[in-house]
Amino acid sequence: MKRSTLILLKTLTWIACLSPFALLVYQAVTNTLGPDPTATITLTTGYNALLLLILSLAITPIRSLSPRLNWLIKFRRLLGLFAFFYASLHLGTYIALYMNFDLSVFRTDITKRRFIIAGFSAWLLLLPLAATSTTWSIRKLGGKRWNRLHKLVYVAAICGIVHYWWQVKPGVLTPLRLTIVLGVLLLARPVLSFLQKRNARAAEA
Amino acid sequence: MLIRKPCDIPSSEFTSQDAYKEFFSRRRFLSTAIAAGAVASAGRLAEMFFPGITAHADTKLQTVKSPLTTTSEQLTNLEDITHYNNYYEFGVDKDQPAKNAGVLPTRPWTVKVDGKVKKPLTFDIEDLLKMRPLEDRVYRHRCVEAWSMVIPWVGYSLSEFIKRCDPLPSAKFVQFLSYYDKHVEKWASETTIFWPYSEGLRMDEAMHPLALLTFGLYGEVLPNQDGAPIRIVVPWKYGFKSAKSIVAVRFLDKMPPTTWNDQNPHEYGFYSNVNPDVDHPRWSQKTERRIGLPFYAQRRNTLMFNGYADQVASLYNGMDLKKNY
Numbered sequence: 161m162k163r164s165t166l167i168l169l170k171t172l173t174w175i176a177c178l179s180p181f182a183l184l185v186y187q188a189v190t191n192t193l194g195p196d197p198t199a200t201i202t203l204t205t206g207y208n209a210l211l212l213l214i215l216s217l218a219i220t221p222i223r224s225l226s227p228r229l230n231w232l233i234k235f236r237r238l239l240g241l242f243a244f245f246y247a248s249l250h251l252g253t254y255i256a257l258y259m260n261f262d263l264s265v266f267r268t269d270i271t272k273r274r275f276i277i278a279g280f281s282a283w284l285l286l287l288p289l290a291a292t293s294t295t296w297s298i299r300k301l302g303g304k305r306w307n308r309l310h311k312l313v314y315v316a317a318i319c320g321i322v323h324y325w326w327q328v329k330p331g332v333l334t335p336l337r338l339t340i341v342l343g344v345l346l347l348a349r350p351v352l353s354f355l356q357k358r359n360a361r362a363a364e365a
Numbered sequence: 366m367l368i369r370k371p372c373d374i375p376s377s378e379f380t381s382q383d384a385y386k387e388f389f390s391r392r393r394f395l396s397t398a399i400a401a402g403a404v405a406s407a408g409r410l411a412e413m414f415f416p417g418i419t420a421h422a423d424t425k426l427q428t429v430k431s432p433l434t435t436t437s438e439q440l441t442n443l444e445d446i447t448h449y450n451n452y453y454e455f456g457v458d459k460d461q462p463a464k465n466a467g468v469l470p471t472r473p474w475t476v477k478v479d480g481k482v483k484k485p486l487t488f489d490i491e492d493l494l495k496m497r498p499l500e501d502r503v504y505r506h507r508c509v510e511a512w513s514m515v516i517p518w519v520g521y522s523l524s525e526f527i528k529r530c531d532p533l534p535s536a537k538f539v540q541f542l543s544y545y546d547k548h549v550e551k552w553a554s555e556t557t558i559f560w561p562y563s564e565g566l567r568m569d570e571a572m573h574p575l576a577l578l579t580f581g582l583y584g585e586v587l588p589n590q591d592g593a594p595i596r597i598v599v600p601w602k603y604g605f606k607s608a609k610s611i612v613a614v615r616f617l618d619k620m621p622p623t624t625w626n627d628q629n630p631h632e633y634g635f636y637s638n639v640n641p642d643v644d645h646p647r648w649s650q651k652t653e654r655r656i657g658l659p660f661y662a663q664r665r666n667t668l669m670f671n672g673y674a675d676q677v678a679s680l681y682n683g684m685d686l687k688k689n690y
Contacts, residue, residue: 188660269648330629
């Protein structure tokens with residue numbers, strides 16, 4: 161891929177990833193966040209965190225479909241970090257607008273409410289991944305160990321989806337779409353590696 | 366004038382399933398016929414293009430003042446009351462009912478009364494509108510999801526209606542069933558909820574003067590997404606107790622099954638009185654978010670019985686409200 165194309169694609173990705181945040185800021189300033197601004201901010205940041213996390217998970221399986229898609233790897237870190245960015249905004253919204261910075265509220269929530277436990281776990285799991293996202297960290301840890309650590313992203317995504325299901329009212333199916341996508345992505349790895357092995361064997365024979 | 370139409374099915378045959386099938390199949394036929402006529406109506410057309418905003422002259426209601434109105438609260442604006450709704454038959458997102466509820470056929474409309482009554486009755490909506498003077502009643506409205514509004518409803522005490530139903534002394538509970546037609550409310554199937562929506566009150570709760578049989582808000586007939594053409598409003602309970610678009614009222618000697626309680630009895634009790642000391646299993650009920658305010662000004666404390674403790678607390682004397690949530 162040409163360097164200029166890559167720069168263009170990266171710029172577009174940045175714009176796409178930042179636009180939900182920019183829109184929220186614009187709506188907050190113009191007081192057009194809708195009837196329930198707190199809920200709008202919470203839903204937007206939470207949904208985009210999950211969406212970007214799942215998109216970042218899609219890169220590896222998609223790459224394995226063809227060697228010509230290898231360049232996609234250059235976007236994985238970007239998507240992952242933006243997922244963390246939205247997850248942190250989501251957590252910040254909870255701290256400021258739900259907890260009201262009152263630690264006793266957090267203590268009750270984290271001990272009593274399973275959707276808070278799941279959501280907070282997801283954020284905690286993303287934290288070391290974001291912290292070791294630099295090239296320097298990869299070198300320092302060594303590819304193998306870094307890879308093993310970053311497998312946590314799957315646990316984080318599952319925690320995030322569980323958090324979503326536990327948050328909606330029973331009987332509501334809105335988290336279903338993201339859940340199916342995540343399910344397909346989780347299944348894609350073993351299926352793709354099985355197919356590749358079989359193809360390799362067929363090629364040998 | 367009341368239309369007293371004796372029911373052609375003996376009440377002994379009223380297993381709930383049969384009743385649903387019977388009046389919903391009939392209603393479906395009716396609604397198809399109405400839909401054809403409705404397209405011609407300008408009001409309906411306007412509602413198709415501007416859902417939720419139907420402020421025509423013919424929707425104005427004649428109202429009188431009420432001593433039971435809540436004062437000293439800033440009203441939530443009409444736009445928010447009509448575009449932030451929980452009405453799952455028209456979609457689970459808050460903005461969906463405003464877009465989708467236009468298809469609800471609100472005329473002709475009857476409310477069927479049966480169960481433990483002297484005689485089963487059917488009331489026509491036009492007669493119900495004229496039965497008592499319509500009062501302006503501002504109430505706080507607290508949703509179980511921890512948001513709240515202040516709404517100027519129009520209606521009269523539910524007790525006035527119940528007196529006309531002639532319930533038998535054996536009637537201990539009253540059940541409210543909402544309109545349901547899966548062909549009209551096709552969004553309902555996006556949930557695992559068992560329709561039609563059912564709610565209920567204990568008889569003494571239903572007879573409390575604050576419990577409102579509601580026909581309008583802001584001096585006009587109810588917009589469809591807010592439960593047109595007739596609903597109840599029980600201001601000291603979480604919003605889901607206030608059933609919308611009521612087609613049947615049933616008097617019973619035992620507690621009726623109710624929709625959210627049936628979905629998750631752990632999270633939604635039959636009583637569901639607003640109570641800051643009893644948390645929802647998934648969130649605190651100590652505070653709430655007032656709709657329509659900027660994000661930094663929304664949070665406020667939730668009041669016991671939603672601020673109506675002086676009037677209604679005595680209904681629950683001797684009851685453990687932590688157990689009977």
